[in-house]
Amino acid sequence: MNAEPTALPSEAPPRVETVRLQPTRGFGRVLAPRELWRYRDLAFQIAARDVTVRYRQTALGALWAVLQPIGFMVVFSLFFGKVAGVSSDGLPYALFSLAALVPWTVFATVLTLGSDSLVVNTALVSKIYFPRIFIPGGVVAAGLVDLGISLVILLVIVLLYGTVPTIAILMLPVLVAIMLATALGTSAALSAANVRYRDIRYVVPFAIQMWLFLTPVVYASSSISQPWRTLSAINPMVGVVEGFRWATLSPVAPPWALIGVSALSSIVFLLGGLAYFDRVERSFADLI
Amino acid sequence: MTDIAIQTHELGKSYQLGLHQTGNLRETLSAAARRPLQTLGRRRSARKETDTLWALRDVSIKIEDGEVVGLIGHNGAGKSTFLKLLSRITEPNAGWAEVTGRVGSLLEVGTGFHPELTGRENIYLNGAILGMRRAEIRRRFDEIVEFAEVGRFLDTPVKRYSSGMSVRLAFAVAAHLEPEILLVDEVLSVGDATFQRRSLAKMNEVAREGRTVIFVSHNLGTIRSLCERGILLERGTVVADAPAGEAIEKYLQLLERAASDDLLERSDRDSRSQGDTRIRAVSIADLASGQRDVVVGGHPAKISVEVTEPVAGLDCRLLIVNSLGLAVTRLDSEVSAPIDVRDPAPGTTIECEIDPLPLMPGRYRIDARVNSGDQVQDGLDGAAYFDVEPGILGERPMHTVSGDGDVVVPHTWRLPG
Numbered sequence: 001m002n003a004e005p006t007a008l009p010s011e012a013p014p015r016v017e018t019v020r021l022q023p024t025r026g027f028g029r030v031l032a033p034r035e036l037w038r039y040r041d042l043a044f045q046i047a048a049r050d051v052t053v054r055y056r057q058t059a060l061g062a063l064w065a066v067l068q069p070i071g072f073m074v075v076f077s078l079f080f081g082k083v084a085g086v087s088s089d090g091l092p093y094a095l096f097s098l099a100a101l102v103p104w105t106v107f108a109t110v111l112t113l114g115s116d117s118l119v120v121n122t123a124l125v126s127k128i129y130f131p132r133i134f135i136p137g138g139v140v141a142a143g144l145v146d147l148g149i150s151l152v153i154l155l156v157i158v159l160l161y162g163t164v165p166t167i168a169i170l171m172l173p174v175l176v177a178i179m180l181a182t183a184l185g186t187s188a189a190l191s192a193a194n195v196r197y198r199d200i201r202y203v204v205p206f207a208i209q210m211w212l213f214l215t216p217v218v219y220a221s222s223s224i225s226q227p228w229r230t231l232s233a234i235n236p237m238v239g240v241v242e243g244f245r246w247a248t249l250s251p252v253a254p255p256w257a258l259i260g261v262s263a264l265s266s267i268v269f270l271l272g273g274l275a276y277f278d279r280v281e282r283s284f285a286d287l288i
Numbered sequence: 289m290t291d292i293a294i295q296t297h298e299l300g301k302s303y304q305l306g307l308h309q310t311g312n313l314r315e316t317l318s319a320a321a322r323r324p325l326q327t328l329g330r331r332r333s334a335r336k337e338t339d340t341l342w343a344l345r346d347v348s349i350k351i352e353d354g355e356v357v358g359l360i361g362h363n364g365a366g367k368s369t370f371l372k373l374l375s376r377i378t379e380p381n382a383g384w385a386e387v388t389g390r391v392g393s394l395l396e397v398g399t400g401f402h403p404e405l406t407g408r409e410n411i412y413l414n415g416a417i418l419g420m421r422r423a424e425i426r427r428r429f430d431e432i433v434e435f436a437e438v439g440r441f442l443d444t445p446v447k448r449y450s451s452g453m454s455v456r457l458a459f460a461v462a463a464h465l466e467p468e469i470l471l472v473d474e475v476l477s478v479g480d481a482t483f484q485r486r487s488l489a490k491m492n493e494v495a496r497e498g499r500t501v502i503f504v505s506h507n508l509g510t511i512r513s514l515c516e517r518g519i520l521l522e523r524g525t526v527v528a529d530a531p532a533g534e535a536i537e538k539y540l541q542l543l544e545r546a547a548s549d550d551l552l553e554r555s556d557r558d559s560r561s562q563g564d565t566r567i568r569a570v571s572i573a574d575l576a577s578g579q580r581d582v583v584v585g586g587h588p589a590k591i592s593v594e595v596t597e598p599v600a601g602l603d604c605r606l607l608i609v610n611s612l613g614l615a616v617t618r619l620d621s622e623v624s625a626p627i628d629v630r631d632p633a634p635g636t637t638i639e640c641e642i643d644p645l646p647l648m649p650g651r652y653r654i655d656a657r658v659n660s661g662d663q664v665q666d667g668l669d670g671a672a673y674f675d676v677e678p679g680i681l682g683e684r685p686m687h688t689v690s691g692d693g694d695v696v697v698p699h700t701w702r703l704p705g
Contacts, residue, residue, distance in 0.1 A: 129376035
């Protein structure tokens with residue numbers, strides 16, 4: 001079995017390139033576009049797996065993406081709308097809360113699953129090379145499917161209430177982008193921290209609860225006085241949630257300031273999260 | 289002119305000793321509180337060199353396209369670390385490596401299979417994990433299914449597969465990947481006999497096709513027959529890079545030298561070792577001649593294992609291995625017999641008598657492991673070496689030339705006149 005490289009089949013495999021492996025420093029592993037592109041099929045497969053697995057063997061399947069926000073809507077309407085009489089900017093409280101719950105629920109689910117994602121995928125991470133960002137990234141992509149489903153239900157309910165969305169609905173993709181950027185940055189950072197400190201697993205559910213109350217889901221941000229209202233949009237979900245209300249329910253005034261601040265802040269969340277992920281990534285296989 | 293498939297230059301990988309692998313937040317926070325400036329500054333710079341374990345150090349090699357290279361060495365010599373670096377699972381901390389071409393690995397057989405997904409979905413997922421393009425998988429899909437013999441169950445979740453079926457499917461995907469460089473780590477030691485035969489056949493095929501293969505195995509016979517070149521690693525560095533036969537010779541010498549050293553000093557112990565008690569010495573004695581480490585075939589022999597601490601309920605497993613690295617037989621005290629004797633008090637000596645010793649002339653080694661309950665206390669491959677000299681078994685003299693097996697069986701002929 002002597003190697004006879006000259007006798008190799010002439011149709012040499014395409015795209016043979018040399019990869020240099022050496023200690024890396026600084027930013028640039030996570031965002032190396034060539035690497036991400038090279039493994040694009042895997043990114044798609046991981047996202048597809050996350051979507052398929054989430055709902056396979058659940059009796060209600062993807063309906064869960066809808067039941068959760070609707071369940072919360074009913075409870076919130078009873079307690080905050082009726083009993084506590086929280087102001088809802090003159091909107092029916094049910095609609096007011098549902099428009100916020102749709103993005104919030106997806107965000108919270110992504111954060112919960114995303115922060116655990118690297119640890120759950122230990123077998124992959126410790127045996128195979130691929131850009132690790134695909135793991136939390138897959139969870140975010142799967143969240144997009146949930147969002148699509150619950151968004152349809154939201155629009156149906158809005159129409160049933162007799163409200164016709166205006167042109168403002170075209171802002172939804174921007175709002176979704178803000179949410180995804182925040183979700184990806186945060187879950188990337190949390191999943192990376194989770195590899196090192198398993199405490200994260202216990203911190204996340206608690207942190208999500210806190211975050212819910214820092215976000216105007218059950219209340220309206222108009223109940224906060226300026227300049228705190230605009231400042232509160234440093235939490236990107238403030239802009240997302242108020243933006244969703246405006247884009248789907250129209251009557252509220254366009255919250256441009258909130259969306260603007262949140263958009264900037266979400267970029268910080270995204271870059272910060274990816275930077276931390278990048279710093280920790282090189283040691284995943286040694287730690288996990 | 290031949291191309292270089294893999295080139296490394298002073299490649300190294302170190303691990304920090306004594307650091308918690310997965311710490312908890314409190315430790316980090318309290319450490320940060322105690323010395324905030326250092327933590328904010330370059331906290332990694334303060335580490336002492338003595339805390340560093342180099343799993344691999346100063347490895348500079350060149351592997352040409354189409355070479356089939358066997359990687360040999362003790363447990364913990366750095367073989368797996370080397371493969372992990374080449375497959376980019378972990379990053380080196382020193383030097384560099386250049387890898388030309390797609391790297392595939394039979395080490396990854398079945399990694400990433402998801403039990404909830406169907407066979408079909410898993411083929412796509414696993415193919416992507418192994419680095420295949422989607423179009424490529426689609427093109428070879430039928431071949432993969434046929435090879436795995438799972439056609440009827442293609443749309444059944446893999447969790448309902450028998451273990452044999454999932455291994456077949458996983459292997460089928462890996463086997464249809466066409467990497468320029470194939471890394472194989474001990475894959476032949478997992479799975480059933482059929483699976484092993486198939487992987488070996490696949491290895492042969494890949495090697496013949498002129499692809500580059502790096503092969504790690506404890507089975508020196510396989511390395512000798514598959515590889516033209518052998519690289520011997522010892523404590524993370526290359527100690528021999530030579531034709532496979534030579535490298536194996538060198539390895540065997542190294543093993544013997546290690547066995548004659550103080551066993552307590554050896555670091556290549558079973559990774560699961562609890563270490564409440566440790567193997568101090570292993571020896572074999574010919575009970576008829578009284579000689580140690582040389583036994584006449586057919587004579588009664590006694591293997592003695594000395595451990596450091598008396599631990600209650602010790603059991604011992606001895607593996608007798610021939611000079612090609614193939615196990616000849618296993619002696620296991622956990623499989624007990626009425627004639628076994630267990631002293632009421634814990635002690636530090638374990639003895640195993642074999643009467644008569646039914647081995648052909650040759651050189652053998654003993655791999656020893658001691659357990660208590662279901663915990664591995666200590667394990668050492670190559671804990672002792674011994675020679676068997678030609679003798680008589682059941683009144684019949686042995687062949688003096690070895691080569692036709694390792695075992696002598698007492699037998700009687702009935703022949704026509």
